[in-house]
Amino acid sequence: MIELLNVSKSFGPSVAVDDISLTVKAAELCVLVGTSGCGKSTTLRMINRLIAHTAGQIRIDGQAIDQLDPHTLRRRIGYAIQSIGLFPHWTVARNIAVVPRLLGWPAPRIAQRVDELLHLLDLPAAEFAGKYPNQLSGGQAQRVGVARALAGDPEILLMDEPFGALDPITRDSLQNELLRIQAQLRKTIVFVTHDMDEALKLANRIVVMEKGRIVQQDTPQALLARPATAFVENLLGGQERGLKQAGLQRVAALMQPLNAPGLRVVGPALKTADSLRQALSLMLWQRCTSLPVVDEQGVQVGVLHVDSLLRGAPQ
Amino acid sequence: MRLRPVNRVIPVLVLMALALLWSLDFVSIQANRIVPGSSLGLVAAVGMRWALGLSGVLALCGLLAAYVRRPPYGVLLALLCLLLAQLPLSLAWVGEQHITAELAHARVGIGAGFWGLLFLLGLLSIELQQRVRLHRAGLLGIGLGLLLLTLGVAHLGGLEPLALMREYQSRRQQFSSALYSHLGLVAAAVGVSLLLGAGLALLINRFPAIQRSCMGLLSVIQTIPSLALFGLLIAPLSYLSAQFPLLQQFGVRGIGWAPALLALIAYSLLPIVRNIGVALQAVEPSVIDAAHGMGMSPRQVFFQVRLPLALPVIIEGVRVTTLQAIGLTAVAALIGAGGFGTFIFQGLGQAAMDLIVLGALPILLMALLADSLFSLLAAHYRGVPAP
Numbered sequence: 001m002i003e004l005l006n007v008s009k010s011f012g013p014s015v016a017v018d019d020i021s022l023t024v025k026a027a028e029l030c031v032l033v034g035t036s037g038c039g040k041s042t043t044l045r046m047i048n049r050l051i052a053h054t055a056g057q058i059r060i061d062g063q064a065i066d067q068l069d070p071h072t073l074r075r076r077i078g079y080a081i082q083s084i085g086l087f088p089h090w091t092v093a094r095n096i097a098v099v100p101r102l103l104g105w106p107a108p109r110i111a112q113r114v115d116e117l118l119h120l121l122d123l124p125a126a127e128f129a130g131k132y133p134n135q136l137s138g139g140q141a142q143r144v145g146v147a148r149a150l151a152g153d154p155e156i157l158l159m160d161e162p163f164g165a166l167d168p169i170t171r172d173s174l175q176n177e178l179l180r181i182q183a184q185l186r187k188t189i190v191f192v193t194h195d196m197d198e199a200l201k202l203a204n205r206i207v208v209m210e211k212g213r214i215v216q217q218d219t220p221q222a223l224l225a226r227p228a229t230a231f232v233e234n235l236l237g238g239q240e241r242g243l244k245q246a247g248l249q250r251v252a253a254l255m256q257p258l259n260a261p262g263l264r265v266v267g268p269a270l271k272t273a274d275s276l277r278q279a280l281s282l283m284l285w286q287r288c289t290s291l292p293v294v295d296e297q298g299v300q301v302g303v304l305h306v307d308s309l310l311r312g313a314p315q
Numbered sequence: 316m317r318l319r320p321v322n323r324v325i326p327v328l329v330l331m332a333l334a335l336l337w338s339l340d341f342v343s344i345q346a347n348r349i350v351p352g353s354s355l356g357l358v359a360a361v362g363m364r365w366a367l368g369l370s371g372v373l374a375l376c377g378l379l380a381a382y383v384r385r386p387p388y389g390v391l392l393a394l395l396c397l398l399l400a401q402l403p404l405s406l407a408w409v410g411e412q413h414i415t416a417e418l419a420h421a422r423v424g425i426g427a428g429f430w431g432l433l434f435l436l437g438l439l440s441i442e443l444q445q446r447v448r449l450h451r452a453g454l455l456g457i458g459l460g461l462l463l464l465t466l467g468v469a470h471l472g473g474l475e476p477l478a479l480m481r482e483y484q485s486r487r488q489q490f491s492s493a494l495y496s497h498l499g500l501v502a503a504a505v506g507v508s509l510l511l512g513a514g515l516a517l518l519i520n521r522f523p524a525i526q527r528s529c530m531g532l533l534s535v536i537q538t539i540p541s542l543a544l545f546g547l548l549i550a551p552l553s554y555l556s557a558q559f560p561l562l563q564q565f566g567v568r569g570i571g572w573a574p575a576l577l578a579l580i581a582y583s584l585l586p587i588v589r590n591i592g593v594a595l596q597a598v599e600p601s602v603i604d605a606a607h608g609m610g611m612s613p614r615q616v617f618f619q620v621r622l623p624l625a626l627p628v629i630i631e632g633v634r635v636t637t638l639q640a641i642g643l644t645a646v647a648a649l650i651g652a653g654g655f656g657t658f659i660f661q662g663l664g665q666a667a668m669d670l671i672v673l674g675a676l677p678i679l680l681m682a683l684l685a686d687s688l689f690s691l692l693a694a695h696y697r698g699v700p701a702p
């Protein structure tokens with residue numbers, strides 16, 4: 001658990017973070033979102049003491065971080081950044097092994113851990129372990145960056161716009177990867193982004209920041225339903241809010257299940273895990289009012305009607 | 316046969332080599348050290364068969380490179396090694412043919428044609444190294460092989476009639492002491508300025524305020540002509556050694572190695588400090604941020620990340636400095652510092668070309684060797700394969 005109590009940070013006369021209070025519960029994926037320069041990175045970097053806060057208190061599991069040795073603290077906290085910052089003179093395996101080595105793990109345990117992480121991040125060890133960072137694509141490099149952040153098996157993960165520099169398709173797949181990993185590992189994650197869609201997709205809780213202050217923090221659904229200020233509403237995309245909300249809900253929640261076992265479907269169909277936004281898009285494209293829903297094997301399990309889409313899910 | 320050559324560089328170099336070989340004198344024969352020699356062209360020097368064989372192999376290289384669809388660069392490299400290897404042998408052959416027992420003091424001078432051929436073969440070897448993607452160490456190996464072969468032929472007495480060898484024979488002692496003092500001065504200057512320079516660079520890193528004045532001072536020193544700096548140091552050092560007899564015991568005097576070493580260090584500091592400074596600064600900030608974020612201590616960040624990433628550029632600085640020091644040490648002979656410059660200035664005084672070459676050739680070899688060794692080292696530490 002991470003607690004920030006009335007934390008501020010000023011650089012000389014300018015105040016970058018202004019009296020914010022925030023609690024991130026264990027196993028929560030908390031996303032800080034806001035326009036650039038609003039103090040997100042500063043907030044994040046105060047948690048692992050890369051930046052010293054000038055007022056207030058930051059606690060991790062109840063312990064004030066200024067009581068801890070900063071290097072020990074950072075080895076307990078995973079850290080991934082937009083520019084990735086892989087060590088160019090080390091192989092992928094050596095890069096991932098950085099924190100375990102700092103922690104003094106025995107060599108066999110480190111080797112095993114590196115293998116585990118390469119597997120977890122879908123980077124076949126045989127192909128990638130010996131490569132150097134300049135031989136990787138942007139997406140592969142950031143996978144290694146995330147693996148490196150996870151290597152010391154930290155409770156806490158700090159991620160500063162980790163997917164910000166990637167193309168939309170790669171970004172999407174890494175976001176899905178992160179959700180999958182989080183479902184499996186259940187870390188306490190603070191994730192910074194300026195992209196509200198990314199925030200809505202990943203977050204258990206969204207913290208909206210503006211000019212160094214927190215203007216609203218809530219679940220994605222609640223945020224969409226009740227933006228506190230015009231700034232938040234604007235950030236949520238104004239008129240596109242309906243689509244963003246539909247993007248948060250799955251087809252499975254609204255479809256009518258089949259009574260009898262279904263057949264394989266040929267032609268346009270939805271998957272249970274698709275979002276309502278995708279469903280709406282496909283209906284628009286196909287000019288139809290209902291679509292079959294299939295499972296992973298392509299066998300029909302239900303039907304989605306546009307009426308139920310419009311009625312919406314029970315909130 | 317097509318008219319457009321596949322490779323243009325090699326045929327052009329070959330044509331130039333052939334032109335030089337057949338138009339310039341290959342060697343000259345002097346009856347003794349004083350009298351002017353008579354020049355011999357290629358055929359007169361080595362005989363028609365050797366001349367044609369040599370030209371034939373050269374022409375073959377040119378034709379293979381120009382008109383074979385995929386030029387067999389490996390074969391060309393082998394032929395090149397053959398051409399290089401015959402150089403010392405041809406000189407031995409010339410001696411055998413032209414220096415007879417009656418002419419005990421006669422000597423063979425190496426002519427422009429020979430030097431031209433050596434130079435062009437050198438260019439060819441660089442071109443071929445890139446074509447066959449030979450490691451740079453391979454080129455160094457070929458060079459060292461050629462040197463060893465030449466030394467071997469010389470050791471067996473085959474090069475005895477060469478004017479260069481005659482000059483060497485009468486100065487064996489001086490030659491080895493010149494070698495030691497030249498190497499010693501260069502090593503001491505580079506070593507000391509590496510230590511001082513590293514200290515200074517770290518100091519500048521810590522206190523950026525002193526950067527301008529430090530770099531300004533070092534740049535000013537760099538602009539003083541070397542001869543002037545050597546001269547300027549004579550007075551203060553004479554004074555010091557007169558004041559402190561202890562210094563005299565260590566050989567510190569107004570002339571000799573002491574002012575030379577000081578001047579060399581003064582010249583070496585700028586490239587060293589600048590390269591270390593630039594190299595340490597040039598490490599990408601995100602990498603340093605990540606290193607801190609992973610929980611490395613400042614020491615670990617420096618020794619595991621910053622320094623290894625800066626090392627290739629630092630070695631590059633040491634390479635430049637070493638080459639500069641090798642050249643400057645030659646000038647330092649003027650203030651009695653010893654080294655191969657001694658022979659050059661003696662030779663200039665006596666108008667003895669071979670004595671000048673006896674001084675210049677080892678300097679050139681040292682420079683080439685230092686250049687390739689440090690380049691190899693830098694490439695090794697760069698280490699990261701190309702993307």
Ligand SMILES: Nc1ncnc2c1ncn2[C@@H]1O[C@H](COP(=O)(O)OP(=O)(O)O)[C@@H](O)[C@H]1O
Binds near residue numbers: 035
């Ligand atoms: N080291 C620093 N020195 C001075 N000002 C800084 C420093 N780091 C950040 N700032 C300022 O603090 C504010 C917040 O920056 P940051 O936290 O990086 O914003 P964000 O990550 O939300 O884009 C900005 O106005 C920035 O200029």
Ligand SMILES: [Mg+2]
Binds near residue numbers: 037040041160
């Ligand atoms: Mg930022």
